[in-house]
Amino acid sequence: MGLTIGIDVGGTKIAAGVVDEHGAIIARTQRDTPADSVDATAAAICDAAAELIANHDVEAVGIGAAGFVSSDRSTVLFAPNLAWRDEPLGARLAEQLKIPVVVENDANSAAWGEFAFGAAKDVEHMVCITVGTGIGGGVVIDGELLRGAHGVAAELGHMRVVPGGHRCGCGARGCLEQYASGRALVREGKAQAESGSLAAAQMLSVCGITDPAELTGPMITEAAMKGDPCAVELLEDLGRWLGEGLASLATMFDPTLIVIGGGVSAAKDLLMKSALQAFERNLPAKSNRPHAAFSLAELGNDAGLIGAADLARRPAPAPVQSR
Incomplete structure (x- = not known):
């Protein structure tokens, strides 16, 4: 065609x-x-x-x-x-x-798109997770998109990681999206700023704002890339949650490659390093199994x-x- x-x-x-x-x-x-x-x-x-x-x-x-x-x-x-x-x-x-x-x-x-033409074009088994305001993703196994019996499989952001945790927009509590997304990043950043943290106040200054209500995910990411300690810590915490979730997904799907995309991935090494460390730390039987490689997405918004x-x-x- x-x-x-x-x-x-x-x-x-x-x-x-x-x-x-x-x-x-x-x-x-x-x-x-x-x-x-x-x-x-x-x-x-x-x-x-x-x-x-x-x-x-x-x-x-x-x-x-x-x-x-x-x-x-x-x-x-x-x-x-x-x-x-x-x-x-x-x-x-x-x-x-x-x-x-x-x-x-x-x-x-x-x-x-990433499987056919982007970061995963050379593999047959991949998990792609997009970290933006929420968390989305998809799974390819043996070169075929995993869709499930009813077409609604691979809602990766709604895997539960904290029983009884934060309420999610899907109606459940404790979804990965509530801990490893841009929305979670902003929630934690605002909480630190509103608590009177001097480090968070400095982060707001780097972001060019004084009101925590104005804080956004891209602001925190940019501040982290400039080296702001509070923003770096927030990104590292998000990466830790992401890595823990990906360890569970790797246990289920055994991918060759895990591709990370979405707006938060602009932080690159600040996110990937802590995600990879948490992944390695939480992968079951980690000494006795092949480990998936990690890559950033290549196609961006397209x-x-x-x-x-x-x-x-x-x-x-x-x-x-x-x-």
Whole structure:
């Protein structure tokens, strides 16, 4: 298959691009996301795709959307930040665009992008975890994306690491996302600043603010990269939680490579060093098993778009048969 379109649907913007079989983006367009309207969101996606189709010989469209996507890669069962509930998005857009449309979870799409064309292009077994405001990710085993019986596997950020811990947006308590994400980084930074910590006050000064309420994850990351002790400690703590979670994931999936992406990964060695140390410390039977390698993601914000476009080239899995 030749050219396909990848569309990354976020809570505020819809990024679309024409992608060739080598993972190169040859044309782009963008729309705002009318997140409170099912019809308006579908129309915006369709409009972006139609613009690209008008100027390129496109064979299929792949859409990466946050939320649960059915095993046939067509229906968005639930989207936390959009108004989709059991929305037949794939069939709806295919009817309008007159070409095949597949829908995939956005984190799975990003993981596949890194597997097919990025940091994991030379391996067959990988775990990709994206550390941003929350935590997403995907798993590839034997060169196939792990989707589960119902299409909703590999919600890596919602693996429970602290029973009875912080309440998560998913409704459970103690999810990895509550300890190893940008949201957790900000929560801990604000808590230190509000406690009257002199070190945290110095961090706020480095960030150019005085009110802890204004603190953001990118601010802490930038301060850490400038060497601020409090910010460095916050990043190291986040890396420790991340490494502990990844040790559990490695026990389950035995990947060749673990790829770390997302906005917080901009801290690079500040994050990777503590994550790797915690991973090595917590990996079961660590002296008697091969250890996964670590790598930073390579495709940045384009991973989801590129991955969705490539998944559009691949046939949907056969329906699971009940026994």
